[in-house]
Amino acid sequence: MHSRNSRTSRSSISISQQRMMSHSMAGLALEQQKLLYYIGVDVGTGSARACIIDSMGNILSLAERPIQREQLKPNFITQSSQEIWQSVCHCVKSVVRDSGVPSEKIHGIGFDATCSLVVVEEGTNKDVAVGPDFSNTDQNIILWMDHRATEETAEINATGDKCLKYVGGQMSVEMEIPKIKWLKGHLPDGKFNQCKFFDLADYLTFKASGKETRSFCSTACKQGLLPVGVEGSEEGWSREFFNQIGLEELVEDDFRKIGGAVRNSDKGKNFLSAGEFIGAIDETVAEELGIPNHCVVGSGVIDAYAGWVGTVAARTDVSIPALAKSDQEKVGIDRATGRLAAVAGTSTCHIAMSRDPIFVDGVWGPYRDVMANKFWCAEGGQSCTGALLAHVLTTHPAYTELSQLADAASVSKFDYLNSRLENLVQTSKSRSVVHLAKHLFFYGDYHGNRSPIADSSMRAAIIGQSMDNSIDDLALMYLGACEFIAQQTRQIVEKMIDSGHQLSTIFMSGGQCRNGLLMRLLADCTGLPIVIPRYIDAAVVFGSALLGAVASESFDMSGNKSALSVSRKSSIAGDPSNQGSGKKSALSKFGGVGGDDLPSPYTAPSATASTSQIASTVGFPFPTADEGHRYDESFEESQEDGAELNFKAQSKWKKDMEDRMKGRSSDNGDTMWNVMYTMTGGGKVVQPCAETHPDRVLLNTKYKVFLDMADTQRKYRRMIDDLEV
Template sequence: MQSRRSRTSISISQQRMLSHSMTGLSLEQQKMLYYVGVDVGTGSARACIIDSMGNILSLAERPIQRQQLKPNFITQSSQEIWQSVCHCVKSVVRDSGVPSEKIHGIGFDATCSLVVVEEKSNKEVAVGPDFSNTDQNIILWMDHRAIEETAEINATGDKCLKYVGGQMSVEMEIPKIKWLKGHLPDNKFAECKFFDLADYLTFKASGKETRSFCSTACKQGLLPVGVEGSTEGWSRDFFHQIGLDELVEDDYRRIGGSVKNDNKGKNFLSAGEFIGAIDESVAEELGLSNHCVVGSGVIDAYAGWVGTVAARTDVSLPALAKSDREKVGIDRATGRLAAVAGTSTCHIAMSRDPVFVDGVWGPYRDVMANKFWCAEGGQSCTGALLAHVLTTHPAYTELSQLADAASVSKFDYLNSRLESLAHQNKARSVVHLAKHLFFYGDYHGNRSPIADSSMRAAIIGQSMDNSIDDLALMYLGACEFIAQQTRQIVEKMTVSGHNLSTIFMSGGQCRNGLLMRLLADCTGLPIVIPRYIDAAVVFGSALLGAVASESFDKSGAKSAISASRKSSIAGDLSQHNPKNSLAKFGGIGGDDLPSPYTAPSATASTSQIATVGFPFPAPDDVQEEQFDEDEESGSELNFKAQSKWKKDMEDRMKGRSSDNGDTMWNVMYTMTGSGKVVQPCAESHPDRVLLNTKYKIFLDMADTQRKYRQMVDAVE
């Protein structure tokens, strides 16, 4: 009998390269690699699949429910979320037509919500207020039930508070865990373990309880080894002091264990680092192959950072160009502020050294890259603010009818209405229309930089006008508030030591030309609008899948592609990344090719951008191993072989050292594509002068509100 090769002992790298030679595909398709991203937001789960040029090929979304049975109590279901994730991933794989064997990595992001399950069974635990409903086992990030617990935690003055802006927010997860200890019935708390939602998703995908520095450092008070003398990550004294002794038990097992300092079997990873192979049963649920690898997840806003800050721009940005000439690798991301806008907005900046900013969360080390620090400012409601202003105004029904009749969005209609009003009133500009309207919009408290959940909205200059024109002015005031508060956050960060040169936006708010103009003119910084306006966050998660795949491939003793093969890497990328193994691996390219999910308004350019394209080497020099004969296995991969590959991957990754995030930067830079720039007007422009004056009024309104509250509290 003629001997033939069995695939039972084939390595994961070899299996991947064999997928390139699949019959029935064009040559270009055979050379392309693919990655999946999953984003779980406040109201929906999304998934996308991208190719190795950074093009989104398919996108799917499914709504997820949230319950609010009483004020400040907002819950979700991890079962529903996971089912939605599976639906979306299967949909994008099916709709893209990409063979599952060619999908090499998956990344996850999610809101910073607390998932509670039974420690032994992983079954859902009801988090209240209805403790009989185990479908509701997630406390949503915007849940504010733990106000008293937050105050008690902040009263300790523990050193970990120094790294969350001086005090924990009610939106973070340790206050929620403390609330649960005081309210879960029947000693149920003793049976629980806790995940940030992004870490729960990677746990579901890989079967590993590996946690991310992003989730634990940003929302749970973990300090990486060496920060403030930390040796374990968690602080025993802190947990004992706040009455959470259970979290310390057995090396912090309920919250992921302690941080190991020997780089072996690490429990905590930076963004996109390799966790392991996807679990075999989960691969079937998701419609993926078993050799897809899972990358360490991030909080959703941080995926927006990944998906935007490496964008190349359609006009020259001197400050950014000068900065880039002085930096290499992930260091080039420092000084670029990502503003990730949705229901709320997060402002994320990376720095090489820790920068402390009162009222701004962080600095957090290692969350995105080893030894680099991130700071996170935020506005509790921006998209939610605009929706509230529109829907509560008496003219909202009229607005809906007029916008529908004109076949435009409500925001586009209002922007057009404001232009007409300016023309009718012979006003200098739209901004001039609101010169005597002073809108302070902290309806849901202040996250940054005041960090006061008791802050509320105030409007000076209202009349009894209930017309559509009054609604347009109220909307203008809300947009101006968002921009002025962004300036307040940027100034606070700059004064404290951040050197911010550009704001990289993401989210549907990017389509609002009025808001983008106000952001540029209020902050005085150029605003970069990304290639994928509505999908920048889920795109960032897909990049994390590419990072995990690339990290795994670089770790192998035998490369799937011979080290002797050289790729010709041209242009400025070769100057920054002369050893870019992404190109060598055969598919990560920089050409900003068309995608069905690219918004034309976001990619309109004033000049052509020189991008880098990489050749795709044929898989003709795979280093072969000896194969055992196994007549029964044929071309299918049996369970024993799958388990062996999974173990081989994990063994190969043990003891790996971090590359300080340069692999992630290479992925980001070569796949993000280009963005459109909104430049601020000259500082002497009348609109800038007016907005500068109104900024002083904005600050005074915030200070006066707190003063009034203190005066009343002194007698009540």
């Protein structure tokens, strides 16, 4: 009898569980029906990428395609806008197909790109050859890293114009006005007068929407535009500046060739902050991309700024007291102030937002309106981080041995070196990994210094090298390079804080986030917590997808159902009390816990998602579909039996939509913050050790040596320059 009752009990439980699962699956299916989807496009130096996300912030599919660059002579590096657009189309079609989402539920698309100059012909939009081969119109982009315009850059900087104050005191050869000036002096006769110019991100939104709307991000950061009111600016562009540098053609017809004068009237705005609504996708382009005609286009950004969008709203279940206190005192996009985004790759960009303009020596900006209306951004950077680590490894005599050992262990070279350092701690009976390099002083500006010294003549110096060429010596050199990256980050952070930025946390992105050694050193050198997002390889393209969601939400708030409106419950739309509560949340399900979970604080890789894991990653905390984006029923109801709208109906819908958005004032970025905070998900925290920890004390002392090495190098150079006049 007892056995029979047990079987009955187990059977009842099973049936109950099955019923619950059935209800849950039905509920999940219902919730999924209400989801909307957004596409992000990221065009980097070597590839185009696209991803598709749902309205809970999950990346469902990601695609990448290489793009070529041509270098016919030193310092001349070009690309093709046609190839880039074809790659974008391929990637977008791929993610739509691979994700399996209903295309009619894709409601927004956002773009980011490198700050490269695109040149096309006015009237026809045909490609214009930018040289050195002026017969090849396929090469119509001057890549950001092209350095042909050195003389033009010097002439521009000699003017001392007020716009230079906002780009670190002088324009870089990598910015776009020097490149335009070079083209005026070298294009075949009469061709320059036929040209118009785009930053690459703005060109992509132009291709997508058919509108020549420009972004403050591209124009203020790379072209010298001052938003209205800054330094008395009335039109954005300066007539006096362009006339003074010999580019009077750019002034013609109210700056027609570069987007026009800045306007904000009942006819709409022609310069927008990140993610603001540009318009609906062009019908022909929608077919090219495989997305619906009702998809809206958001204003684009430079790629590093998309990394800011994709990281700085990450939440954790580990309390960061300074961040929690800051959040309690702020609302909306103001909560992004104090959060430094470090977008790491070959180089690293450091982007911080502030309410007021803050000038920092050696840091570009401040730029107003680039991310949010009336807010300012500053951009520091290290010219050589990922490239530095690669250089240190590949130039060492033990590199071949490292490759073989890492391959045999089926781990990355960095993970192998991290483990090797742990073994050295044991065999040498050292206190810690940091202690191993106590007498190694590595200064790694091999490629000049961008911030905060802003001196392209800076070079590397190493004190403490021996004749040891072993794999252990390579591990120590690698450790020294990681320490240099962290110490220089501290130098940038301190400069920014001393100038007025109140920085409490660093939000990282990029493949370097997987390097547990580097993340620990960054935390211990800067004394700030490091937050690593769930999509470390895809933070930039994810940020672009969020821009598409912002544009969709901006449109929704103008008349349609609002998906993430500011009137939502505070527990969903960014209540600061959600942070640091001390309660165990579901965030830990995907590894969103603090640094204490690392088996070794210096060598364990970060437990965050890679691109190969994206499809199975589920983030938290997110709203349910009822609380999140809702499918636009008003659009579906206008279709019969699921058929597509006819062309006439589509055109009327598009015109009504854009008429409704004309003259709409900015919400100062709060819509963007709601989207970012709701959809970014969780991040892993690496906390710094206590200030009294022996490693922190050692690193503080070595920081003094680091600063002295930088100062001494410049002193030595001046001594020689004074002699060799």
